[in-house]
Amino acid sequence: MRRGSSGFWLAAAVMLSPVLLTTTAVAQTSANGDLTKMQSNASEWVMPTKSYDNQRYSTLDQITAQNVGKLQVAWTFSTGVLRGHEGSPLVIGNIMYVHAPFPNTVYALDLDHDGKILWKYEPKQDPNVIPVMCCDTVNRGPAYADGKIFLHQADTTLVALDAKTGKVDWSVKTDDPSKGATGTSAPMVVKDKVYVGVSGGEFGVRGWVAAYSTKDGKELWRAYSEGPDKDLLVDPQKTTSLGKPIGADSSLKSWQGDQWKIGGGDTWGWLAYDPKANLIYYGSGNPSTWNPSQRPGDNKWSMTIFARDPDTGMAKWVYQMTPHDEWDYDGVNEMILADQEIGGKTVPTLVHFDRNGFGYTLNRETGELLVAEKYDPAVNWATGINMDKGSKDYGRPILDKKYSTETPDVNHQGICPAALGTKDEQPAAYSPDTKLFYVPTNHVCMDYEPFRVSYTAGQPYVGATLSMYPPQGSQNMGNFIAWDATTGKIKWSDPEAFSVWSGALATKGGVVFYGTLEGYLKAVDAKTGKELYRFKTPSGIIGNVMTYEHNGQQYIAVLSGVGGWAGIGLAAGLTDPHAGLGAVGGYAALNNYTALGGTLTVFKLPSS
Template sequence: MKIPLTLLFTVSTLTLSTAARAEDMERKMIQNPNDWVIATGDYANTRYSKLAQINEKNVGKLTPVWSFSTGVLRGHEGSPLVVGDVMYVHTPFPNNVFALDLNNEGKILWKYEPKQDPNVIPVMCCDTVNRGLSYADGKIFLNQADTTLVALDAKTGKVDWSVKNGDPKIGETGTSAPMPVKDKVLVGISGGEFGVRCRMTAYDIKTGKLAWKAYSEGPDAELLMDAQKTTELGKPIGVDSSTKTWKGDQWKQGGGCTWGWISYDPDLNMIYYGSGNPSTWNPKQRPGDNKWSMTIFARDPDDGMAKWVYQMTPHDQWDYDGINEMPLVDQKIDGKERKLLVHFDRNGFAYTLDRTNGELLVAEKYDPAVNWATKVDMDKNSPTYGRPEVVAKYSTEANGEDVNSKGICPAALGTKDEQPSAFSPKTGLFYVPTNHVCMDYEPFRVSYTPGQPYVGATLSMFPAPGGSNMGNFIAWDATKGKIVWSDPEQFSVWSGALATAGDVVFYGTLEGYLKAVDAKSGKELYKYKTPSGIIGNVMTYEHKGRQYVAVLSGVGGWAGIGLAAGLTDPHAGLGAVGGYAALSNYTSLGGTLTVFALPE
């Protein structure tokens, strides 16, 4: 049968225009400050709200107005969503989801309770956390611990589609928040401590059909990299850029996991995310730069092809995963307006890059205690341009042999882990929750067995020298690479920050306090102790003309794994149990959403 070309053209045009309208609608929803429709708050990962009803002058009057118990213990990371009159709340394993009616005192409209094999729990590194949900196309997207990506009907909670993204039997798990981009939903994978070969995967947002898959290490074709078109620091990466930096076929258990946050620039049509540590933690067993672990990736969301990459910690010896958020902002550097990507890496350096091409503009320590490297080489004519200058004393390998190193700063959990920063366009500053923690590191030889830990190191953690505080909440100038102000905290600041147009910045503490500080000075304006330690991300929304601030409390995560899992061996939890032993004197397990507002 012959079909007129005009009809084909009309159908094709209609399909494209429908997709474009859907994308435009999603962008408008994300830009509406009354809602919070994706886990990152916005595509740019700035976690900034234009709401200003709560401001630096009245925030001291904030009060809790309602709360909700999730019924689940362990660590509550991430934040709820608000879409119109409905709030969506998630939990750690077993990853229940609740839809709450904001018009009816938080009445439960529906709940989703997945049936997952509890055998996934032992292969979840650093607690059974989940970093949140996202909304698009009338669906709520959930990345379950067992790697099942689920699309739930936002009105009913019924499963629209689901797809298995990995295999827990070999250590693959799901902890990251899905990110909807155009007609796809992107999701990463966890499992670096089990020798998983990790990747970023895109699925069709309507059907769940696989669209593309991009590995972090391996042959170019499986990395979705072009040897001549994909660049690092302005130069083509060349053929076999990954495999030739591993010994033999070690890349097959290479790690490079993608359990962090994803950013998207609609104008450039590029997504950005980071990869984690190479496996094993023992560097002696994997000579070479181990590309592309510890790397920032910039990719085309349509086909997954990599535009540029930048490896921050070649041949990682300390577990400095590069998965932290990549906020996208436009600011002036040296008088020139630039499209920037800012990244606060686990390794203690804050990087500012031109997100159009990956040019490295700034790389400075955002905690003075960082000592494993003196600086990042910024000389573009140097053969080591862009690489950190490692201090031999703090290396965990010397002359091809294991070295038991002491006093390394930061510890493996980094100067900052996944807890996301916030940016205010009003001040031009980033607000960063940090860890002020160091470690002793003892590597040992380990053999790979699918589904078994593939770590190869014993750690001890302790506060950085010069004080007893294990954390700071800082304001950072990314154009200069300077700390503007710093508020010390007794424990690591493991919650995500929120900046608002009211010149207030919110964050939570491991003891359980929600805190509000002045965006310009860092002065504490308000605090309230919630039922459990906070490792969740603070969010805000407006309903019926009233602004609310909400946060999940429920101690856990890597820093709180001792409490969450009942561990007492100081070396357990990859060294965190001993370092955070005193936390049990201040808080206990719980899972509660607390919502705040000004008095009516």
């Protein structure tokens, strides 16, 4: 019913769009100009990933490799919520916006008056949404534009709040939580549209990205990851994959029967935007179910990088990284846009650290594949990516059959990485000074046992059990690495006891920051990776580090509050992680380091 009506809506939106474009042209230009301009102001942090290119790089340089060792806590703030805290605050002018997981509280704090609460927003949501959130009730934060705060709530309500008062300006339902669709990701605003995706790959929810008018919440386009071409918003002749037209019915042909309708490919990661190319970028997640033998075919376009026209939604290019996924390697991780020297030329690249353990460098204008290399040597499910343009398998992973999970009811052992991926949603950073990418990674392998599963709307549709443990011979379950994306090589690697589940921050001061699951905020030298500072926050960190300037002083801020996938194993003690015991077992020892609780910790240098 819902799908039928949105299909009709889509057709209407496409017909109307030329008119909309003409009449709102003026508003678009000014709105876009504002946010683009605001991003270049280093004292603010106006969007969750700092800027449209997702570099998470700040030109603030008061805090340097020389003085960061003196960093101290300036102030703290409790969110009052116990569950996993992902994302980071925003700073616009003298106001900081702090969000929390379900019930999705948002606070506006007055930086001029010691963080006094200017307003608090707490929506009333049906608690029945809680159990359909696969891995804790996380939310990766709000977006800002045109004096409004946009938040995609757990129950898939997209809400626009007045940034000054917290009053609801408009709200719209984007999907149906009774079928397992939930909101966890941060929206992004370009021009006069706010873009948002959906979570629910473990419930067979068909993924989409939609554009809503920032003015009134009207849906302007919706592009599905799977289904007929008109739902995908693709042109069979003009939309390309690795330089070739995708052809008609590209998705339908890659599924058996109607399976695409419950095929997943959800879109819960970060969005990016290139104003020059006028393209937005994002990835789609795992095909549902986790039992691969139940869904023959490439399952397009799950596990895919999309480049779309932000005005019309039409896809310019797509690239499927893991066709017919057998391991839950969602392709949703952030796309980082950076111009880099490759072969003596400056290339507009897109760099993506996929769950599947490969770091991809593509030409973001054409979708051409330039580099694809493992960013953790432990990765074994594929020996590499086929880079031979003449091959029919060009761009596809070269699979190691030993680690295929195609046979159901068999416990397939020793697969690296685990379903968590070599990296999950925790975003990497890029420094144009060092020309290196700073990547928080997981160093975890798994046993994977797929089995038959039936679909019931709103019920888990998983079809596999897993056990996770560190790779053989490793004591550490994570690494924080520096990566050269022009060659696909690790420059340095700092081992971490646990997965690094916190977004990185790179700064002009030559310091890179990240958090750890035990709760440390760490600062390392951008050139060498040498640790320069650590501070233990009240709980494990799965949030992203940010920086801002207020009254001439540079601050570093991070949300702590352990949870998410890592928190599932938190309560259970573990006897021996190397024995390959129960799933998420590797994280259980976290119990000895940290406990629950959402807190923002803000750091600064002492006054001289």
